[in-house]
Protein backbone atom coordinates (compact mmCIF):
# COMPACT_ATOMS: atom_id res chain seq x y z
CA UNK A 1 0.00 0.00 0.00
CA UNK A 2 1.36 3.42 -0.94
CA UNK A 3 0.58 6.22 1.51
CA UNK A 4 0.48 9.44 -0.46
CA UNK A 5 0.31 13.14 0.35
CA UNK A 6 -0.62 14.88 -2.90
CA UNK A 7 0.54 18.50 -3.16
CA UNK A 8 -1.72 19.99 -5.79
CA UNK A 9 -3.13 23.12 -7.49
CA UNK A 10 -6.45 21.83 -8.90
CA UNK A 11 -6.62 22.13 -12.00
CA UNK A 12 -8.36 19.75 -14.41
CA UNK A 13 -5.45 17.31 -14.67
CA UNK A 14 -5.03 17.56 -10.89
CA UNK A 15 -8.67 16.45 -10.57
CA UNK A 16 -7.79 13.39 -12.63
CA UNK A 17 -4.77 12.68 -10.41
CA UNK A 18 -6.85 13.06 -7.24
CA UNK A 19 -9.49 10.65 -8.55
CA UNK A 20 -6.79 8.18 -9.64
CA UNK A 21 -5.12 8.29 -6.20
CA UNK A 22 -8.42 7.97 -4.32
CA UNK A 23 -9.69 5.07 -6.36
CA UNK A 24 -6.62 2.94 -6.90
CA UNK A 25 -6.68 0.00 -4.45
CA UNK A 26 -2.91 0.18 -3.80
CA UNK A 27 -3.04 3.82 -2.63
CA UNK A 28 -4.08 5.40 0.64
CA UNK A 29 -4.46 9.11 -0.06
CA UNK A 30 -3.69 10.77 3.28
CA UNK A 31 -4.13 14.40 2.35
CA UNK A 32 -4.27 17.06 -0.31
CA UNK A 33 -1.95 19.97 0.38
CA UNK A 34 -2.83 22.94 -1.79
CA UNK A 35 -0.69 25.50 -3.54
CA UNK A 36 -1.26 28.41 -5.93
CA UNK A 37 -0.61 27.55 -9.58
CA UNK A 38 -3.29 26.89 -12.15
CA UNK A 39 -5.49 29.38 -10.28
CA UNK A 40 -5.09 31.29 -6.98
CA UNK A 41 -4.75 29.57 -3.60
CA UNK A 42 -8.35 30.32 -2.55
CA UNK A 43 -9.63 28.56 -5.65
CA UNK A 44 -7.20 25.63 -5.59
CA UNK A 45 -8.08 25.00 -1.93
CA UNK A 46 -11.80 25.26 -2.58
CA UNK A 47 -11.39 22.96 -5.57
CA UNK A 48 -9.54 20.40 -3.44
CA UNK A 49 -12.42 20.43 -0.95
CA UNK A 50 -15.02 20.36 -3.69
CA UNK A 51 -13.40 17.41 -5.47
CA UNK A 52 -13.11 15.36 -2.27
CA UNK A 53 -16.74 15.97 -1.54
CA UNK A 54 -17.78 15.16 -5.08
CA UNK A 55 -15.66 11.99 -5.10
CA UNK A 56 -17.09 10.91 -1.72
CA UNK A 57 -13.71 10.99 0.05
CA UNK A 58 -14.69 12.43 3.39
CA UNK A 59 -11.69 10.92 5.18
CA UNK A 60 -9.09 12.88 3.22
CA UNK A 61 -7.54 15.96 4.82
CA UNK A 62 -6.98 19.31 3.06
CA UNK A 63 -4.10 21.51 4.26
CA UNK A 64 -3.80 24.93 2.69
CA UNK A 65 -0.41 26.04 1.44
CA UNK A 66 1.45 28.82 -0.30
CA UNK A 67 -0.26 31.70 -2.08
CA UNK A 68 2.87 32.98 -3.82
CA UNK A 69 6.31 31.66 -4.86
CA UNK A 70 9.23 31.67 -2.42
CA UNK A 71 11.10 34.55 -3.99
CA UNK A 72 10.01 35.63 -7.44
CA UNK A 73 7.10 37.85 -8.44
CA UNK A 74 4.12 35.58 -9.21
CA UNK A 75 3.46 34.70 -12.83
CA UNK A 76 -0.05 34.88 -14.23
CA UNK A 77 -2.51 32.03 -13.65
CA UNK A 78 -3.42 29.38 -16.24
CA UNK A 79 -7.16 29.96 -16.29
CA UNK A 80 -7.04 29.97 -20.09
CA UNK A 81 -6.09 26.27 -19.81
CA UNK A 82 -8.21 25.19 -16.83
CA UNK A 83 -11.13 27.67 -16.85
CA UNK A 84 -11.86 30.62 -14.55
CA UNK A 85 -12.66 28.26 -11.67
CA UNK A 86 -9.73 25.92 -12.40
CA UNK A 87 -12.12 23.04 -13.07
CA UNK A 88 -13.19 23.66 -16.64
CA UNK A 89 -15.90 26.10 -15.48
CA UNK A 90 -17.85 23.16 -14.02
CA UNK A 91 -17.66 24.18 -10.38
CA UNK A 92 -20.67 26.43 -10.11
CA UNK A 93 -23.18 23.68 -10.68
CA UNK A 94 -21.50 21.54 -8.00
CA UNK A 95 -21.49 23.74 -4.88
CA UNK A 96 -19.79 22.64 -1.66
CA UNK A 97 -21.94 21.35 1.15
CA UNK A 98 -20.99 23.42 4.18
CA UNK A 99 -21.52 20.53 6.59
CA UNK A 100 -19.21 18.08 4.82
CA UNK A 101 -16.53 16.91 7.30
CA UNK A 102 -13.64 17.42 4.92
CA UNK A 103 -14.77 20.95 4.11
CA UNK A 104 -12.76 22.07 7.14
CA UNK A 105 -9.21 23.09 6.40
CA UNK A 106 -6.55 21.51 8.63
CA UNK A 107 -5.18 23.76 11.35
CA UNK A 108 -1.62 23.20 10.10
CA UNK A 109 -0.58 24.80 6.85
CA UNK A 110 0.64 22.57 4.04
CA UNK A 111 4.35 22.73 4.94
CA UNK A 112 3.77 21.99 8.63
CA UNK A 113 1.28 19.26 7.74
CA UNK A 114 3.90 17.54 5.57
CA UNK A 115 6.47 17.82 8.39
CA UNK A 116 4.07 16.47 11.03
CA UNK A 117 2.63 13.65 8.92
CA UNK A 118 6.10 12.35 8.11
CA UNK A 119 7.03 12.50 11.80
CA UNK A 120 4.01 10.35 12.60
CA UNK A 121 4.91 7.81 9.91
CA UNK A 122 8.62 8.09 9.14
CA UNK A 123 9.67 6.35 5.94
CA UNK A 124 6.12 5.44 4.97
CA UNK A 125 4.86 8.43 3.01
CA UNK A 126 5.36 9.18 -0.66
CA UNK A 127 5.12 12.88 -1.37
CA UNK A 128 3.70 13.59 -4.82
CA UNK A 129 3.94 17.23 -5.93
CA UNK A 130 1.95 18.23 -9.01
CA UNK A 131 1.88 22.03 -8.65
CA UNK A 132 4.61 24.60 -8.07
CA UNK A 133 7.13 23.17 -5.58
CA UNK A 134 6.65 25.97 -3.03
CA UNK A 135 5.09 23.92 -0.20
CA UNK A 136 7.71 21.19 -0.44
CA UNK A 137 10.52 23.75 -0.42
CA UNK A 138 8.94 25.58 2.50
CA UNK A 139 8.67 22.32 4.46
CA UNK A 140 12.32 21.63 3.69
CA UNK A 141 13.35 25.11 4.87
CA UNK A 142 11.47 24.61 8.16
CA UNK A 143 12.77 21.07 8.66
CA UNK A 144 15.92 20.09 6.73
CA UNK A 145 15.59 16.51 8.07
CA UNK A 146 12.36 16.01 6.10
CA UNK A 147 13.96 13.95 3.28
CA UNK A 148 15.07 11.29 5.79
CA UNK A 149 11.41 10.61 6.64
CA UNK A 150 9.91 10.62 3.13
CA UNK A 151 9.84 7.32 1.27
CA UNK A 152 10.21 9.13 -2.04
CA UNK A 153 9.37 12.42 -3.70
CA UNK A 154 7.61 12.24 -7.07
CA UNK A 155 7.32 15.48 -9.02
CA UNK A 156 5.28 16.49 -12.03
CA UNK A 157 7.50 19.21 -13.43
CA UNK A 158 10.28 20.05 -15.82
CA UNK A 159 11.39 18.44 -19.01
CA UNK A 160 14.72 17.00 -20.15
CA UNK A 161 14.45 16.45 -23.89
CA UNK A 162 10.92 17.54 -24.86
CA UNK A 163 10.10 21.21 -25.53
CA UNK A 164 8.68 23.14 -22.57
CA UNK A 165 5.12 24.42 -22.31
CA UNK A 166 5.77 27.98 -21.13
CA UNK A 167 8.98 28.52 -23.11
CA UNK A 168 11.08 26.34 -25.41
CA UNK A 169 12.82 24.94 -22.33
CA UNK A 170 10.56 25.47 -19.29
CA UNK A 171 7.59 23.58 -17.88
CA UNK A 172 4.89 25.51 -15.97
CA UNK A 173 5.23 24.04 -12.45
CA UNK A 174 8.97 24.75 -12.32
CA UNK A 175 8.52 28.13 -14.04
CA UNK A 176 5.96 29.19 -11.41
CA UNK A 177 8.48 28.74 -8.58
CA UNK A 178 11.95 27.96 -9.95
CA UNK A 179 13.69 28.74 -6.65
CA UNK A 180 11.54 26.14 -4.86
CA UNK A 181 12.18 23.53 -7.56
CA UNK A 182 15.92 24.17 -7.42
CA UNK A 183 16.00 23.93 -3.62
CA UNK A 184 14.17 20.62 -3.40
CA UNK A 185 16.47 19.03 -5.99
CA UNK A 186 19.52 20.00 -3.94
CA UNK A 187 18.88 17.32 -1.31
CA UNK A 188 18.87 13.55 -1.23
CA UNK A 189 15.25 12.28 -1.25
CA UNK A 190 15.49 10.44 -3.81
CA UNK A 191 13.34 12.39 -6.28
CA UNK A 192 11.57 11.14 -9.38
CA UNK A 193 10.69 13.70 -12.03
CA UNK A 194 7.66 12.95 -14.17
CA UNK A 195 8.03 15.74 -16.69
CA UNK A 196 6.80 16.62 -20.13
CA UNK A 197 9.10 13.94 -21.57
CA UNK A 198 6.50 11.41 -20.44
CA UNK A 199 3.31 13.33 -19.61
CA UNK A 200 2.97 14.57 -23.19
CA UNK A 201 3.10 10.97 -24.41
CA UNK A 202 -0.02 9.85 -22.56
CA UNK A 203 -2.83 11.51 -24.46
CA UNK A 204 -6.40 11.10 -23.30
CA UNK A 205 -8.59 11.30 -26.37
CA UNK A 206 -12.27 12.15 -26.22
CA UNK A 207 -13.39 8.51 -26.65
CA UNK A 208 -11.23 7.61 -23.60
CA UNK A 209 -12.67 10.45 -21.56
CA UNK A 210 -16.19 9.69 -22.72
CA UNK A 211 -15.77 6.15 -21.38
CA UNK A 212 -15.49 7.71 -17.90
CA UNK A 213 -18.80 9.56 -18.17
CA UNK A 214 -20.86 6.59 -17.02
CA UNK A 215 -18.49 5.74 -14.12
CA UNK A 216 -20.45 7.38 -11.31
CA UNK A 217 -20.21 10.99 -10.18
CA UNK A 218 -16.40 10.85 -10.29
CA UNK A 219 -16.09 9.73 -13.89
CA UNK A 220 -18.95 11.99 -14.97
CA UNK A 221 -17.23 15.03 -13.44
CA UNK A 222 -13.88 14.18 -15.04
CA UNK A 223 -15.60 13.96 -18.42
CA UNK A 224 -17.40 17.27 -17.99
CA UNK A 225 -14.49 19.26 -16.53
CA UNK A 226 -12.20 17.97 -19.28
CA UNK A 227 -14.26 19.75 -22.00
CA UNK A 228 -12.60 23.17 -21.55
CA UNK A 229 -9.15 21.61 -21.10
CA UNK A 230 -9.47 19.43 -24.20
CA UNK A 231 -10.64 22.45 -26.20
CA UNK A 232 -7.46 24.30 -25.21
CA UNK A 233 -5.20 21.40 -26.17
CA UNK A 234 -6.99 20.70 -29.41
CA UNK A 235 -6.91 24.35 -30.51
CA UNK A 236 -3.20 24.54 -29.72
CA UNK A 237 -2.44 21.28 -31.54
CA UNK A 238 -4.28 22.54 -34.63
CA UNK A 239 -2.19 25.73 -34.55
CA UNK A 240 0.84 23.46 -34.86
CA UNK A 241 -0.82 21.27 -37.49
CA UNK A 242 -0.30 18.27 -35.27
CA UNK A 243 -1.64 15.14 -36.87
CA UNK A 244 -3.29 13.95 -33.64
CA UNK A 245 -5.43 17.11 -33.52
CA UNK A 246 -8.07 15.41 -35.64
CA UNK A 247 -9.26 13.69 -32.45
CA UNK A 248 -9.83 16.06 -29.52
CA UNK A 249 -7.45 15.10 -26.71
CA UNK A 250 -5.49 16.34 -23.71
CA UNK A 251 -2.26 15.25 -22.05
CA UNK A 252 -2.56 13.25 -18.84
CA UNK A 253 0.07 15.27 -16.93
CA UNK A 254 -0.52 15.06 -13.15
CA UNK A 255 -2.09 11.60 -13.14
CA UNK A 256 1.13 10.27 -14.71
CA UNK A 257 2.91 11.13 -11.45
CA UNK A 258 0.48 8.86 -9.60
CA UNK A 259 1.19 6.15 -12.19
CA UNK A 260 4.94 6.51 -11.55
CA UNK A 261 4.32 5.61 -7.90
CA UNK A 262 2.19 2.51 -8.42
CA UNK A 263 3.71 1.18 -11.65
CA UNK A 264 7.37 2.27 -11.61
CA UNK A 265 8.38 -0.43 -14.08
CA UNK A 266 6.31 1.30 -16.76
CA UNK A 267 8.77 4.23 -16.71
CA UNK A 268 12.34 4.45 -17.93
CA UNK A 269 14.55 6.84 -15.98
CA UNK A 270 17.88 8.57 -16.26
CA UNK A 271 19.55 10.17 -13.27
CA UNK A 272 22.00 12.86 -12.37
CA UNK A 273 22.49 16.06 -10.42
CA UNK A 274 19.77 18.60 -11.22
CA UNK A 275 19.48 22.36 -11.22
CA UNK A 276 16.50 24.52 -12.07
CA UNK A 277 17.36 27.85 -13.68
CA UNK A 278 15.99 30.66 -11.50
CA UNK A 279 16.32 33.71 -13.74
CA UNK A 280 16.95 34.90 -17.25
CA UNK A 281 15.91 33.57 -20.60
CA UNK A 282 15.86 29.93 -19.43
CA UNK A 283 14.00 30.58 -16.15
CA UNK A 284 12.22 27.43 -15.00
CA UNK A 285 14.37 25.10 -17.08
CA UNK A 286 15.36 21.76 -15.58
CA UNK A 287 19.08 21.29 -16.23
CA UNK A 288 20.03 17.67 -15.51
CA UNK A 289 23.68 16.60 -15.56
CA UNK A 290 23.23 13.50 -17.69
CA UNK A 291 26.94 12.88 -18.05
CA UNK A 292 28.04 13.16 -14.43
CA UNK A 293 30.69 15.83 -14.84
CA UNK A 294 33.28 16.98 -14.11
CA UNK A 295 32.84 20.36 -15.79
CA UNK A 296 34.72 23.64 -15.44
CA UNK A 297 31.49 25.22 -14.08
CA UNK A 298 30.70 23.91 -10.61
CA UNK A 299 26.96 24.69 -10.30
CA UNK A 300 26.09 20.97 -10.23
CA UNK A 301 28.83 20.01 -7.81
CA UNK A 302 27.84 18.88 -4.33
CA UNK A 303 24.38 17.88 -5.56
CA UNK A 304 23.12 14.36 -5.22
CA UNK A 305 22.82 12.34 -8.41
CA UNK A 306 19.62 10.89 -6.93
CA UNK A 307 17.33 12.89 -9.19
CA UNK A 308 15.65 10.43 -11.54
CA UNK A 309 13.95 11.90 -14.60
CA UNK A 310 11.47 9.75 -16.49
CA UNK A 311 12.28 9.88 -20.19
CA UNK A 312 9.96 7.25 -21.65
CA UNK A 313 7.02 5.16 -20.53
CA UNK A 314 4.62 2.42 -21.53
CA UNK A 315 1.96 4.96 -22.50
CA UNK A 316 -0.85 2.55 -23.36
CA UNK A 317 -0.38 0.65 -20.09
CA UNK A 318 -0.41 3.85 -18.05
CA UNK A 319 -3.47 5.26 -19.83
CA UNK A 320 -5.41 2.01 -19.51
CA UNK A 321 -4.57 1.67 -15.82
CA UNK A 322 -5.88 5.18 -15.21
CA UNK A 323 -9.11 4.56 -17.14
CA UNK A 324 -9.71 1.13 -15.60
CA UNK A 325 -9.14 2.52 -12.11
CA UNK A 326 -11.78 5.24 -12.55
CA UNK A 327 -14.24 2.91 -14.23
CA UNK A 328 -13.86 -0.17 -12.00
CA UNK A 329 -13.41 1.38 -8.57
CA UNK A 330 -15.91 4.19 -8.58
CA UNK A 331 -16.67 5.50 -5.09
CA UNK A 332 -20.00 7.11 -5.88
Ligand SMILES: [Ca+2]
Nearest residue numbers: 011014130131
Ligand atom coordinates in the same frame (compact mmCIF):
# COMPACT_ATOMS: atom_id res chain seq x y z
CA1 LIG B 1 -1.18 20.55 -11.21
